[in-house]
Amino acid sequence: MDQTGERLRILTGVAHIAREALGSSLLNTRTLPRRTLVFLYARISEDPRDRRRGVNRQMSDLRTFSEENGWEVGGEYVENDVSAHSGEERPEYDRLMADAIEAAREPGVRVIVAGYHPSRLWRRRVERAQAIEDLRHAGCWVAFESGGLFNMAKASDRSQLANLGESDTAESEVKSERVARAALERAQEGRANGAVAYGWRRQYECDARGQISGFHDVEDPVQAGVVREIVTRLLAGGSLLGITADLNERGVPSPGAGMQLKRRAVGQNADGSLWNKTSVKKLALRPANVGLRVHQGVEYKAAWPALITDEQYAQLRNLFAERAVVRELPGARKHLLTWGEVATCGPCGSVLRVALKGNASRGRKQPTYVCDASGCVGRNEEALDRYVGRVVGGVLSRPEAAEVFRGDDSAALAALERAEGLKARQEAAADDYADGIITREQLRRITAKLAKQITDAQNEARRLRPAFDLDAFDGLVGPRSAETWEALEVPQQRRVLDGLGLRLRVHPVARRGPGFDQSTIELHWARTGD
Incomplete structure (x- = not known):
């Protein structure tokens, strides 16, 4: 056998041994x-x-x-x-x-x-x-x-x-496409999507064979009454926390009562019957309350009856938009004239705050309105509040005073939307600076200019928006105005001042002695320009 044949025989034998070994390994x-x-x-x-x-x-x-x-x-x-x-x-x-x-x-x-x-x-x-x-x-x-x-x-x-x-x-x-098309059709027809909403009840329609052929939603007297109560109290100056606590204390079932919720709010019980301030706010601000059906951001006329008026709905939107701007919680206000534009210091224009002032050895210290910046002026809180009450009572005792509270809802909303648009431009300028498109000096100038425009737009919205629904204040305008004013809570009284557009500038006293010197109080009516 030649050398080549011998090598082939050896390699064949080695391959056979390797296959057996590999096969044994795989088998094992x-x-x-x-x-x-x-x-x-x-x-x-x-x-x-x-x-x-x-x-x-x-x-x-x-x-x-x-x-x-x-x-x-x-x-x-x-x-x-x-x-x-x-x-x-x-x-x-x-x-x-x-x-x-x-x-x-x-x-x-x-x-x-x-x-x-x-x-x-x-x-x-x-x-x-x-x-x-x-x-x-x-x-x-x-x-x-x-x-x-x-x-x-x-x-x-x-x-x-x-x-x-x-x-x-x-x-x-x-x-999903089929469901989306059906949802759009329901929206265009103004029909509800899914379960009946809080405030209405569902009535089903049957054909000649007794089978359900459709439905329509009608007002539920009890639930609709709760919606109207919430709206009225908010427009009258009530706080979300106060309304929520009252509803729960009275045992009024919430919209989620009886449902097994997948996610519960903090403090919610097992059957979902408790209210929280978020649910109260959402219920009040629903477009459905004024007969609007919203689908993917587009509003359609709803087939169900409205629960509140268009005016009330616009006032609510303005109210919460304003709160978002000034960050004011109405339920937290304890003093009538502190913070804000209603009352300011005559010499420096600063807002007022309340502090205890007086000689403790001659009697207890009294709550006093003082200039927040440097204490330029000071007035006894009770005396100044009483004076403001007399002024307001005199204005509201006249029947034509009701016209003062009428605002321009659409113009107020347009002003707020303009302010939001200007804020977006500020943010865009900041992004341009970060990307090196504009310089630091350009950013400073743009920011300062837009800041003034934003403030002007927000002030215009405050001037135009109606303060509240007069229907919520029985007797506020007319011969019982002074009595009604005294019965209001402090947040409600502040709402009245905002609605009237009353502005006070408190100047230093011209003389020393007992009594309240009303000549040092400068009055201005923001709504009329007087």
Whole structure:
């Protein structure tokens, strides 16, 4: 045998020995006892009453599925009334993936993520693709009770799983488009979307066979009364905290009463019957209250009856827009003339605050309005408040005083919107400076100029907006004005002053001695320019 033939024989023998050794190694690896851990996930998109029947059925079938295959359950994860298509958070799904990937790191363990159907695990392409990639790196498997076992380490299995899920995504997207089109049609017709809103009750319409063919919403006398009460009290100067506490103390059920809420506000009880200041504010500011149906930012005329007037709605919007600007909480006000534009120091123009002043050895110190900047002036709080009350009473005793409170709602809102637009321009200028488009000096000049325009727009809105609804103040204008004024709380009295546009400048006293020197109080009416 020549040398070449001998080398071929040796190499052939070596290859045969290597194949036997490799085959023995693979056989031993495949026959090693493996522990299979399965992580079970169940999900239902809609279950507003939280009955959990669907997820319970899914989990029961998944347990049987695991038992039939001889798999050990490593964990169970359930999400009820949670959509996988909308992109909302799924904390149990996140926990499932983390636990499965962690378990796969243990040697000799095969990990399977199991769901009832691919659509229960994933609906969105991006989420499914990310999961497939994560499970591939971890060496996990995916199984479904409805059929299918996929090894994420194999490209063919990954491709099959991705293609299988694509039909679920397409189905969700088609359904979403169909639902969106139907929602737009309902909005254009002014019909409600979903459950009847607080303040109305639903009446169903039936055809000749007695089957429901439609519905319309009518006013609920009790709930509508609560809405009107909240609106009236807010326009009369009531605070959100005060109204909320009163509603809860009286046991008035909130809009969420009797519902099993997915997320409860702080302090909310199990049946959702308590009010909070956020729910009170939202209820008062709903466009639905004036018969408006809003869909994706567009307003449509609603098919249900309005609960309040357009004027009241505009006043409420102005009221809360103003509060956002001045950061004033009406329920926190304890003094009539402190802080703000109503009363200022004559010499320096600063606002007033209250301090205890007087000689303690000759009598107790008295609450006194003083200049906040440097104490230029001071007036006994009780005396100055009494004087203001006499002035207001004299003005309001005349029947024509009602005209003073009438404002221009649309112009006030336009002024506030102009102020917001100017603020946006300020922010854009700051971004331009950060990007090197403008210099520091240009930014300073732009900011200063816009700041003045913003202040002017906000002042114009305050001048134009109506202070409150006169219907909430029975007897404020007319012969009982002084009596009504005295009965008002301090925040309500301040609202009256804002509505009248009364401004006071307090000057230093010209003489010493007892009594209140009203000649040192300069009056100005902002609404009339006098």
